[in-house]
Amino acid sequence: MLRVGVIGTGMIGQDHIRRMTSVLAGVRVTAVTDVDAAVAASVAASIGAASFPDGASLIVSDDVDAVVVCSWGPTHEEYVLAAIAAGKPVFCEKPLATTAAACLRIVEAEAAFGSRLVQVGYMRRYDASYRALKAVLDRGDLGAPLMMHCAHRNASVPGFYSREMAITDTAVHEIDMVRWMFGEEITAVRVLTPRRSGNGGDLQDPLLLIFELESGVLVDVETSVNIRYGYDIRGEIVGENGTAALGSLSPVQVRVAGAASDPVPADWRERFLRAYDVEFQEWIDSLAGGGQPVGPSAWDGYAAAVVSDAGVAALRGGERVPVVLASQPALYRAEVAA
Structure with a gap:
């Protein structure tokens, strides 16, 4: 015990x-x-x-x-x-x-x-949907991966939430997921700022992050943290032979009053409880x-922090920011792919 x-x-x-x-x-x-x-x-x-x-x-x-x-x-x-x-x-x-x-x-x-x-x-890394998506990728069903599209949407966030937190607190989950999913490091980050949502007050929301990976794969991550309708996590990999995406928001589809709907999780606790x-x-x-x-x-925690810092720098400066990691100790070799 x-x-x-x-x-x-x-x-x-x-x-x-x-x-x-x-x-x-x-x-x-x-x-x-x-x-x-x-x-x-x-x-x-x-x-x-x-x-x-x-x-x-x-x-x-x-x-x-x-x-x-x-x-x-x-x-x-x-x-x-x-x-x-x-x-x-x-x-x-x-x-x-x-x-x-x-x-x-x-x-x-x-x-x-x-x-x-x-x-x-x-x-x-422990979510059944993400593990199933990685299994498809690892089997080679899609051929060589080319891109991944991600969305991380919250119904709302607290008043103290800052634009940098969209990267350091929100998109950081995608940062770790992407490194694990593809088994390679992120090498550069760009951040684009679309038209601002009126739901977030003065907060710059949403954001669009673009990650460059070692192999040339590009990953875009939309963060929308005041989107009102619920907590919605999305991911789709585009390969040379096909695509694979996370499944439905809910295991239940509701049909009532002439309409069909998938209930949307209220927050991260509901979506990722299991x-x-x-x-x-x-x-x-x-x-x-x-x-x-x-x-x-x-090492994964360190790499996520470095990529997050690069993302914050890209948000503030509007430029493409390279990700520069320290030399990896032997203890962690092949950790990204584990």
Whole structure:
């Protein structure tokens, strides 16, 4: 039984705790902590876990085999580095860290440790539809891939949401997905700004990102984050012999009052609920018997941060921005294709 300590008991932290205590097998949450000690104590009492005063003491506890980091983004580097220093596997919700330099420090620490400990929470890789799409691509049914069209649409976003967040918080999921889907790095980014939607106030929305991949494949990503009708994730690969796309929004088609409709998910939790379950179960299973995580790595978190930075620069300057990665440590060779 894997004993897990959770750092951060906000919305996503509590959802993962629920998942590990009532849905998944082979795991027990033994420790929690949060900046709000009262919330942490309440959560701990509800599941019979210990409440710790801080992340540092939780990580080194003898009752914790592995760590899940769900705290505020700027704290991620500290906790992931502490877990590496303790030699304990750590699942970190995205972002791995808030800057590419911080992500690289994590990469270097893990490479120096000598084996994989870190997994980053990019759950698109665990979604059944994306896995089916990748299987079609990998079989060669489409011939050589040429392009991919993506859309990431939200009904609305909070008032603090900035135009840069359309890249760093929203399109970053497509950034990781594209690297995994095609098994290669993104080499350059462009960002186009269409006519602004009146639904977003002063926010520049939507955006159109264009990624160039090492092989010459082009990927466009539309982000529309105030589109009102629901949460809609789309993806279509164009190959030399055909196309393949993600399936319907809903497993149910409703026919009523002379019309047929596919219900649209309300938000990311509804759309990707099962993907989170699969993601965590596979992480737990990978650690059984002292194994290593096999999901999105620290290098993947670092690469996503560098591409995001290039996207923000392209948004601000209007130019094509190359993506320049550090030299990849041997520990992560072939990680993109994994």
